[in-house]
Amino acid sequence: MFETIVHQLLNGLIVGSIYALIALGYTMVYGILRLINFAHGEIFVVGAFAGLLATMIFGDSFIIAIIFASITSVLLGLFVERVAYRPLRDSKTSTIVFSAVGLFAIVFVAFLSQNTIFDLLTSILFWLGVLFLVAIILWLVRSKSYLKSRSSNSRINALISAIAMGIVISNMIALIKGPDREVYPKLIPEVMFNVFGITVSLLQLFIISFSFVLMVILYIVVNKTKVGLAMRAVSYNLVAAKLMGINPDKIISFTFAIGSLLAAIAGVLVGTYYNIVDINVGMMYGLKAFIAAVLGGIGSIPGAVIGGVILGVVEVMGVAFISPSYRDAIAFGILIFILIVKPTGLFGSNTKEKI
Amino acid sequence: MLELKNISTRYGNIYALDRVNIKIKKKEIVTIIGANGAGKSTILNTISGILKPVNGTIFFEGECISLKETDFIVSKGVVQVPEGRQIFPHLTVLENIKLGAYLRKDKTEINRDFDYVTTLFPRLKERFKQAGGTLSGGEQQMLAIARGLMSKPKLLLLDEPSLGLAPIFVRSIFDIIKEINKNGVTILLVEQNARMALSIADRGYIVETGHIKLEAKAKDLLTDDSVREAYLGI
Numbered sequence A: 001m002f003e004t005i006v007h008q009l010l011n012g013l014i015v016g017s018i019y020a021l022i023a024l025g026y027t028m029v030y031g032i033l034r035l036i037n038f039a040h041g042e043i044f045v046v047g048a049f050a051g052l053l054a055t056m057i058f059g060d061s062f063i064i065a066i067i068f069a070s071i072t073s074v075l076l077g078l079f080v081e082r083v084a085y086r087p088l089r090d091s092k093t094s095t096i097v098f099s100a101v102g103l104f105a106i107v108f109v110a111f112l113s114q115n116t117i118f119d120l121l122t123s124i125l126f127w128l129g130v131l132f133l134v135a136i137i138l139w140l141v142r143s144k145s146y147l148k149s150r151s152s153n154s155r156i157n158a159l160i161s162a163i164a165m166g167i168v169i170s171n172m173i174a175l176i177k178g179p180d181r182e183v184y185p186k187l188i189p190e191v192m193f194n195v196f197g198i199t200v201s202l203l204q205l206f207i208i209s210f211s212f213v214l215m216v217i218l219y220i221v222v223n224k225t226k227v228g229l230a231m232r233a234v235s236y237n238l239v240a241a242k243l244m245g246i247n248p249d250k251i252i253s254f255t256f257a258i259g260s261l262l263a264a265i266a267g268v269l270v271g272t273y274y275n276i277v278d279i280n281v282g283m284m285y286g287l288k289a290f291i292a293a294v295l296g297g298i299g300s301i302p303g304a305v306i307g308g309v310i311l312g313v314v315e316v317m318g319v320a321f322i323s324p325s326y327r328d329a330i331a332f333g334i335l336i337f338i339l340i341v342k343p344t345g346l347f348g349s350n351t352k353e354k355i
Numbered sequence B: 001m002l003e004l005k006n007i008s009t010r011y012g013n014i015y016a017l018d019r020v021n022i023k024i025k026k027k028e029i030v031t032i033i034g035a036n037g038a039g040k041s042t043i044l045n046t047i048s049g050i051l052k053p054v055n056g057t058i059f060f061e062g063e064c065i066s067l068k069e070t071d072f073i074v075s076k077g078v079v080q081v082p083e084g085r086q087i088f089p090h091l092t093v094l095e096n097i098k099l100g101a102y103l104r105k106d107k108t109e110i111n112r113d114f115d116y117v118t119t120l121f122p123r124l125k126e127r128f129k130q131a132g133g134t135l136s137g138g139e140q141q142m143l144a145i146a147r148g149l150m151s152k153p154k155l156l157l158l159d160e161p162s163l164g165l166a167p168i169f170v171r172s173i174f175d176i177i178k179e180i181n182k183n184g185v186t187i188l189l190v191e192q193n194a195r196m197a198l199s200i201a202d203r204g205y206i207v208e209t210g211h212i213k214l215e216a217k218a219k220d221l222l223t224d225d226s227v228r229e230a231y232l233g234i
Ligand SMILES: Nc1ncnc2c1ncn2[C@@H]1O[C@H](COP(=O)(O)OP(=O)(O)OP(=O)(O)O)[C@@H](O)[C@H]1O
Pocket: B011, B016, B034, B035, B036, B037, B038, B039, B040, B041, B042, B043, B083, B192
């Protein structure tokens, strides 16, 4: 019994580390733009596939897979920011023209990638469902906190833009890849250890410690470097940050790049851990990581880490000791619970900014 | 040094500035005086590039800056200490000061300016590790000015630095502004406290509902009947 618990704990920690890596991307972008980047889950999937592609070309090297995945996801993240979000911040762009182009892109790509009109409709309906869910979450979070600062109009535009971007990318992947699963190579040698009678694999230890190191690096970047200081300044007070000579666009791009990098790494780790990637996992991991970020308090970096780990552990424990079919129900249950009890999440600030 | 020519700025469809002309020479202290909502902060934000004018041009040292981004304008030496201080309450005092030097790379000069601002505001030195938001109002104003000075301004735009301060603090803030000016920084000072502002300024502009109503030497404005009545409460 004890052995099973430790085992499951370890599993939960691994799933949790992955959630945390992805959740960091959501939370950092939210912290700086008050925007949920709905394309983030897809950026994670693209990372996983780019890593797979790299192994097909260059052989099974973890480092090459990571580098290739990171470059691809970072470029995609920067592209998404540039194309889908920046134009909305820029008052010169006409919102109507922008929305029309976005809508056209969605329908066009969705149409190409789906076999039937029926598939297309289900895909659109699914995303509308997501939109609805998120609208409710945002509304709940907003009623308690600091979302009010910018005009709700541009916020809704940005939200729609974000979701549109998610649809476009997921359909693009389906278009390029076909809706199949792929076998992922084992990129870390299979070595087992015996620690106090419990078997652990090198891969498991590696995922946990690598994630931990990444989070420590992120902590240092955000809290001890100049660019981190600028990130915090932009997230607290955009106008004052500009008056310091900070170019917010550069800082926002940097934030997207870091989030995408972490998502890409998470993608490769998931692939090699489960030996399989599936384009549909992006959505699910994306959603779970989003829940983790909300659980920890969206906008809070330690919150994303703790939220991810809690969600991973609770989920795995639930699967092991209650029933595997509850896996997703547990995550959404946690989401609903936290939204009712403490919408700002574990680490979310209740205090209004003084600015 | 700075010249605004026919500057008009609007929020949405409402014009907040209507063909404003302002000229500032090197080493001057110029003050802008006007009632609440007259458009004083709008003028400063248009100069800083936070707002973009719909009409007119702004020249700084011969270069047109009216459609440039704020970071570029700051890099040219036009630095604003905004209304309500706008320090970063969650960052430490030291981090706030460091942010002022964000664009600079000249390490030795940064250190020299750092020593300069800490001697100008010794109270900040004792509070480096404290969160900016925990400072008193007067200390926050000092921090905002210190932060501005760290950007190495040639022209310092000050938006109501005396706002909400006790009279004794107001005195010392104005003394410091004079001192900063003596060290070679040109000053554009927006104030509600017209008497104080005019007493240290070389020239003044009176703004009313988005346009310049009057421009004159500060001494003359202090004795002008209509100004005395409207802004000096006599
Ligand atoms: N963000 C904004 N959106 C719409 N209107 C604005 C905005 N900011 C200012 N205004 C309007 O523009 C006009 C000028 O405002 P401004 O802040 O420049 O006045 P001010 O002279 O600085 O006043 P105060 O002394 O109260 O600071 C006012 O009528 C104000 O209501």
